[in-house]
Amino acid sequence: MTKIADWIAVDWGTSNLRAWLMGKDGVIGMVTSDKGMGALERDGFEPELLRLVGDCLPESGTVPVIACGMVGARQGWHEAPYVTTPCAAPGVAQAVTPEVRDPRLKVRILPGVSQASPADVMRGEETQIAGFLAAHPEFDGVLCLPGTHTKWVHISAREIVSFRTFMTGEIFALLSGQSVLRHSVAGDGWDQAAFDEAVTDAMSAPQKFTARLFSLRAGSLLDGTEAATSRARLSGLLMGLEIAGAKEYWLGREIVLIGAPKLNALYKAALAPQGASVSETDGAEIVLAGLRAAHEESMT
Amino acid sequence: MTKIADWIAVDWGTSNLRAWLMGKDGVIGMVTSDKGMGALERDGFEPELLRLVGDCLPESGTVPVIACGMVGARQGWHEAPYVTTPCAAPGVAQAVTPEVRDPRLKVRILPGVSQASPADVMRGEETQIAGFLAAHPEFDGVLCLPGTHTKWVHISAREIVSFRTFMTGEIFALLSGQSVLRHSVAGDGWDQAAFDEAVTDAMSAPQKFTARLFSLRAGSLLDGTEAATSRARLSGLLMGLEIAGAKEYWLGREIVLIGAPKLNALYKAALAPQGASVSETDGAEIVLAGLRAAHEESMT
Numbered sequence: 001m002t003k004i005a006d007w008i009a010v011d012w013g014t015s016n017l018r019a020w021l022m023g024k025d026g027v028i029g030m031v032t033s034d035k036g037m038g039a040l041e042r043d044g045f046e047p048e049l050l051r052l053v054g055d056c057l058p059e060s061g062t063v064p065v066i067a068c069g070m071v072g073a074r075q076g077w078h079e080a081p082y083v084t085t086p087c088a089a090p091g092v093a094q095a096v097t098p099e100v101r102d103p104r105l106k107v108r109i110l111p112g113v114s115q116a117s118p119a120d121v122m123r124g125e126e127t128q129i130a131g132f133l134a135a136h137p138e139f140d141g142v143l144c145l146p147g148t149h150t151k152w153v154h155i156s157a158r159e160i161v162s163f164r165t166f167m168t169g170e171i172f173a174l175l176s177g178q179s180v181l182r183h184s185v186a187g188d189g190w191d192q193a194a195f196d197e198a199v200t201d202a203m204s205a206p207q208k209f210t211a212r213l214f215s216l217r218a219g220s221l222l223d224g225t226e227a228a229t230s231r232a233r234l235s236g237l238l239m240g241l242e243i244a245g246a247k248e249y250w251l252g253r254e255i256v257l258i259g260a261p262k263l264n265a266l267y268k269a270a271l272a273p274q275g276a277s278v279s280e281t282d283g284a285e286i287v288l289a290g291l292r293a294a295h296e297e298s299m300t
Numbered sequence: 301m302t303k304i305a306d307w308i309a310v311d312w313g314t315s316n317l318r319a320w321l322m323g324k325d326g327v328i329g330m331v332t333s334d335k336g337m338g339a340l341e342r343d344g345f346e347p348e349l350l351r352l353v354g355d356c357l358p359e360s361g362t363v364p365v366i367a368c369g370m371v372g373a374r375q376g377w378h379e380a381p382y383v384t385t386p387c388a389a390p391g392v393a394q395a396v397t398p399e400v401r402d403p404r405l406k407v408r409i410l411p412g413v414s415q416a417s418p419a420d421v422m423r424g425e426e427t428q429i430a431g432f433l434a435a436h437p438e439f440d441g442v443l444c445l446p447g448t449h450t451k452w453v454h455i456s457a458r459e460i461v462s463f464r465t466f467m468t469g470e471i472f473a474l475l476s477g478q479s480v481l482r483h484s485v486a487g488d489g490w491d492q493a494a495f496d497e498a499v500t501d502a503m504s505a506p507q508k509f510t511a512r513l514f515s516l517r518a519g520s521l522l523d524g525t526e527a528a529t530s531r532a533r534l535s536g537l538l539m540g541l542e543i544a545g546a547k548e549y550w551l552g553r554e555i556v557l558i559g560a561p562k563l564n565a566l567y568k569a570a571l572a573p574q575g576a577s578v579s580e581t582d583g584a585e586i587v588l589a590g591l592r593a594a595h596e597e598s599m600t
Contacts, residue, residue, distance in 0.1 A: 074521075082522070114518070114521075114522055115518075116522070118511070118512075118515050118518075119515045119518035119519040119522050119523065120514065120515060120518045121517075121518045121521055121522065149480070149514060164511050165511060165514040165515075165518070166510045166511050166514065167479070167480075167510045167511075167513045167514050168510055170479055170480060171475075171479075171510060171513075174474045174475070174478060174479060175471075175474070178474060178478065179467070179470055179471075179474060180449070180467075180470060203507075205545075206506040206507040206509070206541075207503075207506040207541055207544035207545040207547075208545045209506070209509065209541060209545070210466040210467045210468055210471060210538070210541055210542060210545065211418070211464050211465060211466050211467075211542075211545050211546075212418075213467045213471075214420065214449060214465040214466065214467050215418050215419045215420060215465075217421075218414070218415075218418075218419035218420045218421045218465070219419040221374075221414075221421055222382070222414055222416070222419050222421065223419065238510070241506075241507055241509060241510055242510060242511075244507035245505075245507040245508045245509070245510065245511050246511075247507075
């Protein structure tokens with residue numbers, strides 16, 4: 001027998017979505033789909049949501065749905081205009097409510113956060129931040145959210161003071177998958193010493209970045225450098241550039257990494273030699289904590 | 301009536317090739333093809349060459365063919381092992397001679413140049429360098445050959461002393477064509493002031509590179525920054541990184557740019573505020589001068 005959800009939490013990104021069916025005592029189910037914002041027209045969001053969670057809706061009555069991520073972008077279901085820094089992580093008070101056909105759904109989409117200068121935006125990470133702050137309301141320091149577009153976020157007095165996005169993950173994917181380097185870095189191998197050395201190299205002379213990239217190709221042609229070494233070095237060069245560029249964020253502050261364990265480990269390895277104080281938490285469930293905080297806010 | 305060539309010059313790169321039919325008084329014809337090294341198996345090179353120039357071969361006798369570029373790579377027609385710096389631009393003495401079926405062809409492939417540390421390679425540019433040095437044998441300074449993989453080359457006493465390759469052009473193509481920035485930089489527009497400012501920004505804080513890239517996206521979302529401005533700024537950020545990274549090459553030396561006029565102009569604009577002494581020459585025909593120098597060497 002299918003359980004009926006009390007409310008539904010949705011993390012709806014560009015390329016996929018996750019929905020948690022929530023009961024009185026917590027999660028009663030989880031569904032995923034590859035119909036991210038990028039794969040849907042505006043009128044495709046509600047049908048996709050119903051396809052995923054329709055069985056868990058009651059015959060009558062209303063089920064709250066709290067969503068975050070690119071679903072609130074201009075090209076999404078309904079634009080949720082950015083809240084601007086400095087600001088608390090946005091909650092239901094700033095959410096938008098798209099019109100729906102099925103009267104059982106009451107959907108609220110949380111907005112992202114923008115920064116005027118340097119120009120920057122986030123959509124989705126602000127809800128991870130809300131989830132972290134729900135458990136650590138007195139936190140004063142820096143959250144680093146590694147990913148395709150890694151975010152460094154300065155938190156103080158329960159507010160997002162400032163943040164900065166680095167395209168590290170996306171550039172790694174482009175260079176390792178589609179550039180002249182792809183043959184030199186193929187496979188999944190890893191060489192931690194090469195990573196560490198490359199981080200140091202990039203931090204000490206970041207302006208050599210695009211030349212050092214080509215040296216990976218030359219090294220594999222001339223010296224037969226193994227792909228695992230070149231791959232780790234590519235990752236380390238990008239990471240060193242980021243760590244050097246984010247110095248004003250991590251220097252002298254407490255840092256918490258919120259990401260997948262593998263990515264967290266890379267950032268930890270790069271930050272440790274700098275004497276930075278780093279702890280970590282798995283990012284996978286923290287967005288749910290943020291959606292839950294918004295839901296609880298809406299119930300009071 | 302088709303003219304018979306005295307000899308044939310070939311610039312055979314990864315994605316295309318150009319062959320010049322040479323008579324007593326110079327060029328008597330030019331043919332191009334998109335059958336670059338990347339599109340051919342080892343036994344496909346001779347048939348492609350015959351398809352292009354077969355009409356210009358005599359019924360009997362031998363026609364010298366001098367080729368340079370990726371045709372001499374390991375995956376090419378016949379590997380022409382790199383000559384290592386410091387060295388003169390390689391000539392026919394270092395060329396390799398692939399076996400051919402048509403007895404009228406005598407093909408020689410010029411080798412590229414490698415450098416042990418930092419690891420680096422070139423194939424094709426060394427022949428442009430030879431062409432430049434044929435006309436300016438006393439040159440002492442730096443040649444910059446802009447392109448997908450821009451080369452900075454220190455020349456002294458008729459030798460390639462050292463060189464460094466920057467992946468600037470390839471990274472611009474990847475970021476502008478395939479990254480999240482592609483919508484923000486679409487089209488062919490240009491904003492010279494934005495380029496100039498970005499060069500300065502990147503030179504003064506190269507470690508901010510991947511964060512400044514994401515600001516292009518944020519700027520177009522938040523401020524409606526025009527694509528022409530973002531495109532020029534993307535180019536300027538990459539250029540500034542390169543100019544800063546190549547400083548040991550250009551500082552206090554005479555610089556000659558050897559490239560397409562549009563690319564030369566960008567490098568000139570970026571170098572001018574540094575007080576660098578820059579002149580330029582169109583790269584399109586200079587490789588032919590290098591092939592001619594090798595042919596003349598082979599005749600003596």
